[in-house]
Amino acid sequence: MRKQLENRADVELLVNSFYQKIREDAELGPIFDEVAQVSWELHLPKMYDFWEGILFGTLNYNxxxxxxxxxxxxKYTLTPEHFDRWLAIFFQNVDELFExxxxxxxxxxxxxxxxxxxxxxxxVNEQVRVENP
Ligand code: HEM
Known part of the structure; x- marks a missing residue:
């Protein structure tokens, strides 16, 4: 059953399941895990703070x-298609869990x-192209 997004615990669930899907994605997963080599134990709590701030006005993300x-x-060119995919996964994840x-x-x-x-x-990509013709 989908539930309302009400509190920090809901935000943590949202963020954890989103990045689980991202890491399993053949296109986006390697950008996080191989190119950026994200430290998940630092990134996830930052993202809880970020989204909690956006949804509930808390001030932990600075x-x-x-x-x-x-x-x-x-280092690795991010394209409009990468952003479309990021958003599609984000929306799908929200819709699976919450309403x-x-x-x-x-x-x-x-x-x-x-x-x-x-x-x-x-x-930025355009600037990089201008500087490295
Ligand atoms: C193709 C799309 C995206 C990719 C590949 C991407 C990747 C990354 C990476 C590698 C980091 C650094 C993680 C770390 O080592 O700490 C990061 C940080 C972050 N991302 Fe993204 N991201 C994308 C889109 C987005 C979008 C659309 C949002 C917001 C709606 C977002 C919000 C953030 C925030 C808030 C941080 C933390 C920044 C800080 O250090 O304070 N990202 N992202």
Whole structure:
């Protein structure tokens, strides 16, 4: 049964199952595990804070979401298709677990941040192409 997204425990479930799917994905998994070599024990709690802040206004996340992606795309080009796939997995994961207003909210927020992030990452890619013709 799908439930409402109500609290930190729900956010942890959302984030854990999302990155489980990401790591199993043939295209995105290796970007996290091989290119970026993500330390999951550090990344996951950061993402709980990030999404809890977005959904419930808590102030535990005080990082900057964009810069790691700009650095990453200079090592391994992130394409609009990567962002589409990231979002498709995010939406599928939300819909498997949750329903209701906060579930709709989190998808909308993911969509808007991913759209801005993709635009800015493509600008970085263009800059890299200009500097390395
Ligand atoms: C193709 C899509 C994406 C890829 C491959 C990707 C990959 C990564 C990687 C490798 C990190 C660094 C993890 C670490 O070592 O700490 C990271 C951090 C992060 N990502 Fe993404 N990401 C993607 C899209 C997104 C989107 C769409 C969002 C938000 C809606 C997002 C939110 C974040 C946040 C908040 C962090 C933590 C930044 C910090 O250090 O404070 N990512 N991502």
């Amino acid at each position: 990082g900057r979401p964009m810069p790691p992606h700009f650095r990453l795309t200079t 209701g207003e906060k579930a709709d909210d989190v998808k909308y927020r993911a969509y808007s941040i991913a759209t801005i992030m993709n635009t800015r990452v493509q600008q």
